[in-house]
Every structure is written in C-alpha cells, then in structure tokens.
Amino acid sequence: MKPETLNFFDRVYAVAKQIPYGRVTSFGAIANYLGAARSARMVGYALNGSVEKDVPAHRVVNRIGLLTGKHHFDGTNLMQQLLENEGIVIKDNQIQNFDAVFWDPRLEL
DNA sequence: AGGTTGACCGTGA
DNA sequence: CTCACGGCCAACC
Numbered sequence: 001m002k003p004e005t006l007n008f009f010d011r012v013y014a015v016a017k018q019i020p021y022g023r024v025t026s027f028g029a030i031a032n033y034l035g036a037a038r039s040a041r042m043v044g045y046a047l048n049g050s051v052e053k054d055v056p057a058h059r060v061v062n063r064i065g066l067l068t069g070k071h072h073f074d075g076t077n078l079m080q081q082l083l084e085n086e087g088i089v090i091k092d093n094q095i096q097n098f099d100a101v102f103w104d105p106r107l108e109l
Numbered sequence: 110a111g112g113t114t115g116a117c118c119g120t121g122a
Numbered sequence: 123c124t125c126a127c128g129g130c131c132a133a134c135c
Contacts, residue, residue, distance in 0.1 A: 007132090007133085008131090008132060008133080009132095009133080026117090026118095027116070027117055027118085028117070028118060031117085031118095031131095036130095036131070036132085037118085037130095038117095038118085038129080038130045038131060039117090039130070039131045039132065040117040040118060040130090040131090041114090041115050041116085041117050041118090041130080041131075041132085042115080042117090042130095042131060042132050042133075043116080043117080044115070044116030044117065045114085045115055045116075045132080045133070045134095046116095046132095046133090047116060048115090048116070057116080060116075061116080062116070062117060062118085063117075063118065066116095067116085068116045068117085069116030070116085071116080072116060073116095
C-alpha cells in the first residue's frame with residue numbers, strides 16, 4: 001500500500017486506533033499530530049465512518065470533552081456507555097476529569 | 110470544476 | 123464569565 005493512497009481519513013483512523021484504553025483525545029490534538037491543526041473538522045468528518053473501521057471513535061471528543069459526536073452513533077447514549085465502561089466519568093454528555101483522561105498523541109507519540 | 114458541508118478551534122464583545 | 127461569529131481545510135454532491 002503506497003502512502004499516497006492514504007487519505008486524511010486513513011491517517012485519522014491510524015491515530016484513533018492508537019488511543020489507549022480508558023483515555024480520550026480531542027479532534028484538535030489528532031489534527032495537530034497529523035500536521036493539520038486547522039483541519040480539526042475533517043477529523044470528526046473522518047470518524048463518521050470510523051465505527052465500521054474498527055476505530056474507537058467514542059474515545060474522541062472535542063477540546064472541552066463534550067460528546068459532540070454521540071449523535072452520530074448508532075444509539076443515543078451508546079458513546080457514553082462505552083466511555084463509562086472504560087472508567088471514564090461522564091455527566092451531561094461531558095467528560096469529568098477530562099484533563100486526567102486526556103491523551104495527546106503529540107506528546108505520547 | 111465549483112459550491113456546500115462539517116463529531117472544530119480560537120478570538121472578540 | 124457566557125454568548126456569538128469567523129476561519130480553515132479536505133471530502134462530498
């Protein structure tokens with residue numbers, strides 16, 4: 001597979017798959033790691049089909065730890081259930097202790 | 110080939 | 123501190 005074939009979407013999938021268990025990251029962090037900090041919107045756009053890409057998109061939220069994409073999931077509270085299952089506390093679609101569970105690929109990778 | 114959209118982010122009032 | 127607007131980039135129609 002040539003790298004040229006890998007679109008932005010594929011790169012996002014690759015990073016999202018590297019998200020550790022019980023950790024979450026933001027679109028901007030992923031975009032920043034990919035070198036496209038201004039393309040944070042594309043990150044979410046890519047994750048739109050990540051559910052079928054074996055990518056834990058439920059670990060990806062916006063910069064404030066808000067489950068903005070839960071509306072895109074199969075169920076309504078499915079995303080929240082998955083996160084809570086990993087030990088992450090969520091209240092009103094917002095991750096508590098976001099700074100503690102935050103995982104920055106730019107720093108970790 | 111062009112216009113519109115989008116799971117965002119940052120700054121301003 | 124909270125609400126609102128603009129910008130930016132890539133994919134989709």
